[in-house]
Amino acid sequence: MEREDGVYYGDYLQLDKILNAQEPKSEIEGKAAHDEMLFIIVHQTYELWFKQMKHEMESIVGIMTKPTINENSADIYMVVHRLKRIISIWELSIKQVDVIETMTPLDFLDFRDFLRPASGFQSYQFKILEAMMGLRFKDRHGKEFYKKHLRPEHIDTIAEIEKHPSLIELVNNWLERMPFFNDQYWEDYKRSGDNNGLDHPFWNDYKAAYTNTLLPEEMKNLEGFDLLFFNEDFNAKRRLSPKANRSALFIMLYRDYPLLTLPFQLLDALLEIDELMSTWRTRHISMVSRMIGSRPGTGGSEGASYLKASRDKHFIFNVIADMNSFLIERSRLPELSSSLQSRLGFRS
Amino acid sequence: MEREDGVYYGDYLQLDKILNAQEPKSEIEGKAAHDEMLFIIVHQTYELWFKQMKHEMESIVGIMTKPTINENSADIYMVVHRLKRIISIWELSIKQVDVIETMTPLDFLDFRDFLRPASGFQSYQFKILEAMMGLRFKDRHGKEFYKKHLRPEHIDTIAEIEKHPSLIELVNNWLERMPFFNDQYWEDYKRSGDNNGLDHPFWNDYKAAYTNTLLPEEMKNLEGFDLLFFNEDFNAKRRLSPKANRSALFIMLYRDYPLLTLPFQLLDALLEIDELMSTWRTRHISMVSRMIGSRPGTGGSEGASYLKASRDKHFIFNVIADMNSFLIERSRLPELSSSLQSRLGFRS
Amino acid sequence: MEREDGVYYGDYLQLDKILNAQEPKSEIEGKAAHDEMLFIIVHQTYELWFKQMKHEMESIVGIMTKPTINENSADIYMVVHRLKRIISIWELSIKQVDVIETMTPLDFLDFRDFLRPASGFQSYQFKILEAMMGLRFKDRHGKEFYKKHLRPEHIDTIAEIEKHPSLIELVNNWLERMPFFNDQYWEDYKRSGDNNGLDHPFWNDYKAAYTNTLLPEEMKNLEGFDLLFFNEDFNAKRRLSPKANRSALFIMLYRDYPLLTLPFQLLDALLEIDELMSTWRTRHISMVSRMIGSRPGTGGSEGASYLKASRDKHFIFNVIADMNSFLIERSRLPELSSSLQSRLGFRS
Amino acid sequence: MEREDGVYYGDYLQLDKILNAQEPKSEIEGKAAHDEMLFIIVHQTYELWFKQMKHEMESIVGIMTKPTINENSADIYMVVHRLKRIISIWELSIKQVDVIETMTPLDFLDFRDFLRPASGFQSYQFKILEAMMGLRFKDRHGKEFYKKHLRPEHIDTIAEIEKHPSLIELVNNWLERMPFFNDQYWEDYKRSGDNNGLDHPFWNDYKAAYTNTLLPEEMKNLEGFDLLFFNEDFNAKRRLSPKANRSALFIMLYRDYPLLTLPFQLLDALLEIDELMSTWRTRHISMVSRMIGSRPGTGGSEGASYLKASRDKHFIFNVIADMNSFLIERSRLPELSSSLQSRLGFRS
Secondary structure (H helix, E strand, O other): OOOOOOOOHHHHOOHHHHOOOOOOHHHHOOOOOOOHHHHHHHHHHHHHHHHHHHHHHHHHHHHHOOOOOOOOOOHHHHHHHHHHHHHHHHHHHHHHHHHHOOOOHHHHHHHHHHHOOOOHHHOHHHHHHHHHHOOOHHHOOOHHHHHHOOOHHHHHHHHHHHHOOOHHHHHHHHHHHOHHHOOHHHHHHHHHOOOOOOOOHHHHHHHHHHHHHOOHHHOOHHHHHHHHHHOHHHHOOOOOOHHHHHHHHHHHHOOOOHHHHHHHHHHHHHHHHHHHHHHHHHHHHHHHHHHHOOOOEOOEOOHHHHHHHHHHHOOOOHHHHHHHHHOOOHHHOOOOOHHHHHHOOEOO | OOOOOOOOHHHHOOHHHHOOOOOOHHHHOOOOOOOHHHHHHHHHHHHHHHHHHHHHHHHHHHHHOOOOOOOOOOHHHHHHHHHHHHHHHHHHHHHHHHHHOOOOHHHHHHHHHHHOOOOHHHOHHHHHHHHHHOOOHHHOOOHHHHHHOOOHHHHHHHHHHHHOOOHHHHHHHHHHHOHHHOOHHHHHHHHHOOOOOOOOHHHHHHHHHHHHHOOHHHOOHHHHHHHHHHOHHHHOOOOOOHHHHHHHHHHHHOOOOHHHHHHHHHHHHHHHHHHHHHHHHHHHHHHHHHHHOOOOEOOEOOHHHHHHHHHHHOOOOHHHHHHHHHOOOHHHOOOOOHHHHHHOOEOO | OOOOOOOOHHHHOOHHHHOOOOOOHHHHOOOOOOOHHHHHHHHHHHHHHHHHHHHHHHHHHHHHOOOOOOOOOOHHHHHHHHHHHHHHHHHHHHHHHHHHOOOOHHHHHHHHHHHOOOOHHHOHHHHHHHHHHOOOHHHOOOHHHHHHOOOHHHHHHHHHHHHOOOHHHHHHHHHHHOHHHOOHHHHHHHHHOOOOOOOOHHHHHHHHHHHHHOOHHHOOHHHHHHHHHHOHHHHOOOOOOHHHHHHHHHHHHOOOOHHHHHHHHHHHHHHHHHHHHHHHHHHHHHHHHHHHOOOOEOOEOOHHHHHHHHHHHOOOOHHHHHHHHHOOOHHHOOOOOHHHHHHOOEOO | OOOOOOOOHHHHOOHHHHOOOOOOHHHHOOOOOOOHHHHHHHHHHHHHHHHHHHHHHHHHHHHHOOOOOOOOOOHHHHHHHHHHHHHHHHHHHHHHHHHHOOOOHHHHHHHHHHHOOOOHHHOHHHHHHHHHHOOOHHHOOOHHHHHHOOOHHHHHHHHHHHHOOOHHHHHHHHHHHOHHHOOHHHHHHHHHOOOOOOOOHHHHHHHHHHHHHOOHHHOOHHHHHHHHHHOHHHHOOOOOOHHHHHHHHHHHHOOOOHHHHHHHHHHHHHHHHHHHHHHHHHHHHHHHHHHHOOOOEOOEOOHHHHHHHHHHHOOOOHHHHHHHHHOOOHHHOOOOOHHHHHHOOEOO
């Protein structure tokens, strides 16, 4: 076997590092516990996947940071493609809980004391990932608990990340930049219509069409409609502006037009990521509860309540789902102006 | 092809019924919506799986209802085997949410109005399943909401089921009957020990061993120990009695003895079912939120909050996980009396 | 509860039919076998999913049958969307094998004899699905075995389906119609280049670029290149013509251009379906082998070899994967003419 | 944050090694390809899981190597428990193919040339795992191909492993040692029966009962019965001896007796592992075919055919499935002697 001049699998993957990074504490202490290897390797593979998701997220954030995104470039395609990869990794991460659950509480006890106070809450890569997507320190549950578990340099890294626009902010900006309602393509529609203060006659027509779909007991939804799509104050603390909300709704409604196909897939992928992270947190909670009951976890007694709170509060993209309350059937949609229709299609 | 004298696949499966039970309302109304077929078939397959789980649960409840369960029969093996099948069906049911999520909100709107007020909340089979496992009407969230969605005959059926012992009650009885601490096999251990009011000297020893494992800040766990394992009042409204809790803990601790292998698998399977149902409810919540946002579901506006409450409250077997707070390492376990050890093993 | 005027869940789903279509033969014969219910319900849910996939496939074939597909309509989007649903259903179908595998061989024996000679090979819906995608009777393994298990009316139905274009044929036609190389948009490129008999100067350039990527031992691939993309005889019995192959390769290479995003997703989805069906057949083979060993299945002794042959031969869309041997890196791709580039993008 | 005296998560997991072991060749060469990170991390996580499975397998082999396995110890329980963990890891490994499949062929081409001739075929850990389970060098497909891809020291390691008993051999020995048919417990049954050369009267009775279940066209199965269970020559090159086969069949038939519950789970788990590895190989083949078509893989042109052959030939435990051809219904089983029945149960 001659591979002097070529790449060797084990060298390329640096298996000398990867496969020599497991030193069970229980062995060092002379009380070898068989299952500690599983504990180590499960966490190491999670960290590798976190690194991979960070890698994808950096590239996504990089693309979305461009001042304009040319729809004739591969930009949005790449964003969608890499979000789908993140989705695939989250699905795997959820499945991976099955493997750690093959460890019983009693098996865990055999080495648990050697680990104190190490805890998964100390995974700064996961925190970085959350921050890149848009979870802000100020919106986090248990800020002190959170800080207590991170090294100062990691807290600084995360603070630094927060200074740059996160994915949800970049999505907001991208949605705001969509030129559907502020350019010449709507001229014919605009001239004929009445906007009733709703920014553009299209929205006046849409609100009327939406109203027609409501049951009597749903009429209060109209208030929500005005708040979400036209009230700056209401959205001030939300992650998407009224303008961005309108673009998002428009994309959802007219996603059959070629120009909106990928934007729709992008919004849908973000919702999917939120859902998968929620499922992962749910599995995590159940796993911890089965493993240690109500005893303090390796992360201390606040751990379990932190996990539950993070499942219930640490959503990032679910603001996009809010638009779903205000959709109407295709057959009732206002017809677009012919100039806009043409703009949403291919040149050919 | 001659099969006059034999069974034919399509007849055996009654495919004439199964495959002719889809009549989309949107077609009847002359506004055919492509995705209504998916909506119907997803729900029909769920109902078929509910029927299957009921079938398994009936057999499990039947076995557990026997006044005594002979450990030299296949009884406990069968219970565990069929619980594992239920687990497998729940895993499939969770995966099935992926399929319904290929329907977008806009596609759902095309036929949603035709369905009112039908709703998944009207699935009485699922309610029956919950009742068989031990969810009582009085412990349910939103009792009025619950009743409103069921036909009187189904409410009656469920009430009837509640009159019979549920699985959690039968598990309690089975655990209470375990003869570990009330017969002659402990004579030698008993005579030498002191029970300090803990029913049996074993528990006195165990509590001492457990105390030794506690960190200073965990000392309050001792209170929990006494409540869970020795306080009738504390457990009066809980589903397992102190005696049953003690047996469950004992099984978890000494599950390596052959006689306890299957009982341990049984307890573990119940926890797994609780966890899977919780994951399924979480997926259900996310799916509904993506599909209809905050508009009233086909089940009315209370639907979403009912789903969330049921995810947070409708646990049945998680009382078993409470024992996990009170485990200790194998190396610290009190040694069993030799007569008991022999009793926990095979005759050979 | 008043729902006289509305739709009721159980009625809408026709649960009276669905839930009353299970009559275990072992019960009728007075030797009730617990697991026969599982056997029935697993097969009924499969048949429901086959119906759903047929429903999707009919709509896909309907769209693809149009003489021209307007890229500014939702047509290709819908085809891709529904193929992805079929993918999701296949993923579920594979997972469903886990459920049937909770039945042990001994449990199956308890009712197996009552079923003879019924067999899953008698599922005509699955055969119809294969035929709609493009599996022809003449390409099937074990034609006599196949016929023996179907009722005459089902054989006729499938023969009838074969008279209409299948999905693979429609995909071929759609690829052939792609106007990339036969219209005015390439004028500038054409005039300057030399086609060397490769239909268009682009291919001459591409072949040169491809040649540059080959290792010495790969040079024989050039022969394959000429056969696959330019030899009518070689492709005469294959499902895609040279022209269609060229279009497919072009789509794979330039999929970053907006006009080609959905066509690429379409080709990729077809490959995914082939892969999933192969995985499903593999699981099916293993399951049967675990269940009945080498004894004749309910479908007779030829069943097992039929299953293996169908896994190895009944691919439909893997001809698309053949193109993968002839890709080159993006950086080496011939640059498209500016008129074509513009044609592949949005108008805006 | 003070953790001077305790364990820190990142140190414990040696994240400095784990997260600094990714150096994409394409970056080093100045032509950074985004997807190379995924390629590296997917393979590194696989290697971590291989290490984990080796860890489990070592412990399993260690237990099974004991000259006698006390059924009143936790031995068999532990073997089954750890086999189930291996099953869970294989299920995850199959799911992980989904993640690598998010890389398209074109994305792979961007860095593929930098990797030559590295190849997954150089994973010696996987080869070690196969060898520990019982795949022998002499039974491997493509021995030269196999050797060419391994470093001499790894070939030596694997040769060394082959000198020790593999899992399948240890399972054979354990089955052979089962004392069901060679001790005093069958005295009463023996005395009354006739063995007709079938080693023990039980088998004579069983063969008669089996014969009664056969259809006329299945009568040739009797030959297989004699070969598998009583012919030393026939089994000489097979991995299980006739005696072991008889024990395996006996376990399958009477698994409802407590003593046989865990042995049955053990045999079933081995079959499950074979099936999962076969599914993983199938997914691997499809993935490679989609990624590089018929071009030589990074492992050279023999790679694809090696993969297919390994899927079809590298089964280890499927000899256990052979027993499934010779099961009969519970109701027809010969009744065991009362002394044996008692021996198969608990003492209590």
